[in-house]
Every structure is written in C-alpha cells, then in structure tokens.
Amino acid sequence: MEMRKEKAALSSQQGLNHSPFHTQEHMRRVPPKEPQVTCRSNTYPKGFYCSWHLQHPTYIPTDFEVYVQHNQRPLEVTRDEVHKNRCHVKFPELFSSFPYRVNVTAVNSLGRASIVFLLVVHYHLHRGLFGPTVKPDPPEKVVAKPVANNARRLEVTWNSPSTWPDVETFPLKYFLRYRPLIRDQWQHVELSDSISHTITDAYAGKEYIIQLAAKDMEIGTWSDWSVAVHSTPWMEEPKPITSTTESDIIPETTPGPPSAAPRVGEPTAACSTLLWSTHLLLACVLLSIM
Template sequence: LPLAAPPKEPVLMCRSNNYPKGFYCSWHLPSPTYIPDSFNISVIHGTREMVCEKDIFPKNRCHIRYIQLFSTVKYKVTLTVTNALGKSSTTLTFDEFAIVKPDPPENVVAKPVPNNPRRLEVSWQNPSSWPDPESFPLKFFLRYRPLILDQWQHVELSDGTSHTITDAYAGKEYIIQVAAKDNDIGTWSDWSVAVHATPWTEEPKHLTTEAQVT
C-alpha cells in the first residue's frame, strides 16, 4: 500500500472565460496523499472577502461573480489544503483584466470556393460562453497550412467571423484553426478544433473516342 503523506503545495489557476460576469478558480494536488484532504479557498478583493461558489462537478472548481467592474484593485486568492498529516497553501494575486481568456471559437467550417483553385472560405462562431460580444467584442487569429508543410500561415482579424484564404495551394488539403481574444484585455484562447478542407479543383475532362466503323 502507498504511504500516506502530507499535501504538497497545491496548483491553483484562475481564469475568466465569460467576462464581464466573473471568473473561476480550479486546483489540484501535484501528487496524491492517499488520505482524505480538505480544501479551503479564500478570495479577497481589497478589503472585501468574496464568496467562491463551489461547483458540483468538477469538485475542484468554484466561481466568483464580479461585483465591481473595471476595478484596479487586485484580487488575492489563497487555497489551503489540509489532511491528518499536515497542510499546505498557495496564493495568487492578479487584476481582473489579466485572467481574461475566452474559450476557443466554435463551429469552425472551411469550404472550397467554386471555380477558385486557390481559395478557401472559413467561418466560425463566438464561443457560446462569451456573454456579450456586442459590448465586449472579440478579435480572432486564424492559422492554416497544407498538410504537406509544417509552417503555419497566420491572419489576425479585428472583427467579423469569417475569412477567405486566397493563397492556398491548388489541390492540397489544408488544416485550419481559429483563436479568440477580447479586443483590449487578457490573452488569446486556445486553438479551436482543427478542420480540414481542399480548394476546388477542376474535374478532368474525359476524352471520348468514337469507335471506328469498319
């Protein structure tokens, strides 16, 4: 049987994927202790202690609602883990803008353009978790490459949820992904699910030869 152990310093992460509604924090232990552990999280904004509502699933996550937007006061989040053999804690300090990171764009579609052997039409949707794209618009980053090459090409788009690639190699299959970011604050999302598409190619003309009549 593995030996029971006191907890090592927990790993804590906080992120806002639904700005300006709030943020969530999640945590885990770097190694198991093999005995029951209890976790306590404290969120302080200036002098105010805030409630972090625990999720039912996953159990190692809780949500904080923003009460005061555009605040320059930092948040301080401390996670303490305790078991029968000891306890350990870790603290994060950040401002509300630094942890803004949208989820990836959704429903990415890439299609050939009829009669255009070098074009691909790409479209996508805002992440459904982003609550107010009118007031807090997203910008997008598109990357694409033919499967035969390792080098990505990139396009940054300040608005809109579509783009036409005009420099594709004719007849080559492409892999395409999109990322999102708030126009002004935070960091880029992870890449979307990859989609594949091949530019339009002209159907070969079948040569017909009339049978010679003898």
Template structure:
C-alpha cells in the same frame, strides 16, 4: 424416543456463535493514517507486551516475524500495507483490537488557476494536487477583493472548481485567492494575486468550417462563430487570429487582422487553426 443430546449441543453452539459475534461487533474499527515509508507499530488493545496474540490483515494471518511481543511492527510501509488489521487473544480468538490502516502522504503545494471565460459575469478558479496523497483531502478556498470576502460557489462537477461573480467592473483593486489543502498527515497552501483583466481568456471559436471557394477552388473560406460562453460580444467584442499552413509548406502563415483584405497565397490545401483573443469578422477568405 429421540436422543436430546444433539439438540442441546446445537443450542449451546448457537449461543457461542452469538456471543462471539457480539464481541466482534462491540469493537469499533479505528482509522489509522501513516506516512509512506515510515515504520508503524500497532498495540493489541490493552493486552500485555508478552501476551500471546494473533494478528491478521484483511482476514489473513500475519507471520510472527512481524511481532514484537504482542505488538505488530511494519517496517517502511508501502501503499500495499493499507488494509483491515485485527488482533486476537491467544487461542480463544477473542477480538481485542481492530483498525483500518491507510498509508499515504501529506499534500504538496496545490496548483491553483483562475480564469474568466464569460467576462463580465465573473470568473472561476480550479485546482489540483501535483501528486496524489492516497488518502482523503479537504480543500478550502478564500477569495478576497481588497478587504471584501467573496463567495466562491463550488461546482458539483468537477469538484475542484468554484465560480465567483464580479461585484465591481473595471476595478483597480487586485483579487487575492488562497487555497488550503489538509489531510490526516499534513497541510499546504498557495496564494495567487491578480488584476481583473489579467485572467480574461475567452473560449475558442465554435463551429469552425474551412471549405474551398466554389468559383475559386484554389482558395479557402473559413467561417466560425463566437464562443457560446461569451455573454456580450457586442459590448465586449472578440478579436480573432488565424493561422494556416499549406500542406506543401512547413511554416505557418499568420493573419492577425481579419478586417483587411487578404491577397496572398493560392492555397491548394492546408490546415486551418483559429486563435481567440480579444471586433471580428465571422468569415474570411484565404
């Protein structure tokens, strides 16, 4: 007959493991946010100050030199202190407390910019923080046109940008945009005010090509197209500015009016840069 003792031991052991796992799962994990460079004290649940406890971080025992009684004390916390902390009762290793520590900073004043590259359809606003906070941030943006509150439709990507449609063109009423950023350690905000035309800035010209003229290789022909994002170039024509530099010279040459004949130069070779601003020729000879 087989000895029943080993089986009984296995059954008891399995029951202990199940109870131990249940006690672990019954405690919720809290998220604790603390400011970078501060001292942090964690209490082991409802345990007395002089109770024997063991603290761990990410499953590794913490040296007793960091304990004040049953409390864990972290001095001048750094980003590397972030992690999963747990406190166990004495030698029984009953879980009494667990938390996820996240070290970070409160947000500084955000950087906000608004621009219209598809006038007269609308404009977009984008933003970012001048420095990371290392913890989650929430952004809220409000756009006002006089007393009217406008909808700012956020992009899926990038997440820090939203679009606003113009409800009235050639308006003399200013736009006011306020961006507020908050996290668990603080909040900050910035506001900009601008006129409708002040933020109009077309994208660069597209398909720019510079090549020697076939019957005059000492001259260059430059061709380009309007930016595809500019919706109505006939009603709102763009003016282009051209800047070039022969390789043998250090100074740039400028052409600010591309509608007149250009008679200077005999460009042997050079670098051509097109500037956009605000009816424009689509080709030009240098």
C-alpha cells in the same frame, strides 16, 4: 500451548507490519503540499474562475477549501459541476482596482497546506476593468469550405465563444492559422471583429488544417487554439475518357420477328412483276396486228 499461539500471532502481526508492501504503502501516504492555482476570466465582465491541482500525489483522499475576498469582503464561491478542481466567482464591482485574494487549502488526514493567489486587475480609462487574466475561450463551430470554381480558395467561418457574454460591448479579435498537411510551417492572419475569412493562397488539391484563437480587442491574452478542422480547395471534376469514335459506333437494331421464308414454286414479287409486263407487251402486239 496458548502462550505459543499468542507468540505466533504476535510474530505474524509484526511480520505483516514490517513487510515491504506495508512499509511502501505507508511511506507513500503523505500530507499535501501547496496547490498550484491559476485564475482567469473567460466571461468578462461577469466574473472569473480559478482552478488548482497538486504537483505531487498524496495517495489518500484530499479535499480543497476555497475562499475569495475582495476589498476585505468575502465573495460567494460556486464550485464547478463538471471540473471538481474549479470554482467560479462573480465580479462584485465592474470598476474596481482592488485585487482579489484567492485562498486555496488542500486537506487530508495527514495535514493541510494553503496558498494565497492575488488576482490583480487593472483599471482602463476607456473600457473599465481588465487584467492579464482576461482570456476568452477558443472560437466555436469553425467550418472551412472550398469555393466553387476556384482551386486556391477556402471559405472559413466561426462563432465567438459562447462563454463570452457581451461581444457587442467587448468585441474580440481573432488569430487564424492554416497550413497544408504536406508542410509544417503555419501561415497567420489577424482579424479584427470578424467571424469569417477567405484564404486566397491555398495550394490546389492539397488538404489544409485550420485553427483559430480569440482575444479581447485591447487587454488580456490569446485563447487556446480551437479544435482543428480540415478542408481541401475545390477541384474540377475529371472529364470521362472515350475509347471509340462516332464512326466506330455500330448502331443498335431492334430484332424483329423473322420474315416468312418463300415456299418452293411460289413466285417472288420480282418474278410476278416480270410476268405481268410480258403479258402486257404481247397484248399490245396482237392489237396492233388486228
């Protein structure tokens, strides 16, 4: 009897191990492959950041190890508090032509995989250290307002990205695009070292969508587009339409207390005046006879 129970338990366990669900879950758990790494500087000249991700899921917890070297010296790496797959690195030297070696390793219980990313920067004679990874964040606080008494203008203002630390020494240029919602084609304006622009060719009465991008004046790439804002040019207030003319207007009167109706037998004012005139005429005739 006990042997039968052991055989039954063993058969049950074997059936569980070979069940489709168990086999599928076991097959889905895989070791990591090389992560994809990108690095760019949005805080030049203070430093840069790198981010990474796996192209294929592993279905089990996977951690990442990050090491950065510059001129064969290890650099301090600070993990981002918000984005778990991002780290920040400070530039050790402002004027240096040595590449930065970024090593990112994905690790889980089934294995590990690494990739080395070389962040190559270039030395610019007039401005110092630059590279294709210099990419600012988008402009911030974009506002578009109509211009009073002008049906074809929109006033657009914005702020430089707050992450760009020294806009005075390393100024930015901006790329403005706008279009009415009724059309798909954008209009573009490139602006140098300015944080405002007046659109002068807007369609009257049409709602517009507006975005901006930022870029270092000399080297690097354009930022992503800013959050889109909407605005409509100024429109004249419609005048009220009246349905009557002045001659048709009946003046309003304030009702007063009703006048007392004359009593029967009581002479009116006109009658009293006539009676007094008759008596006066008769008196004049009598005096003339005498």
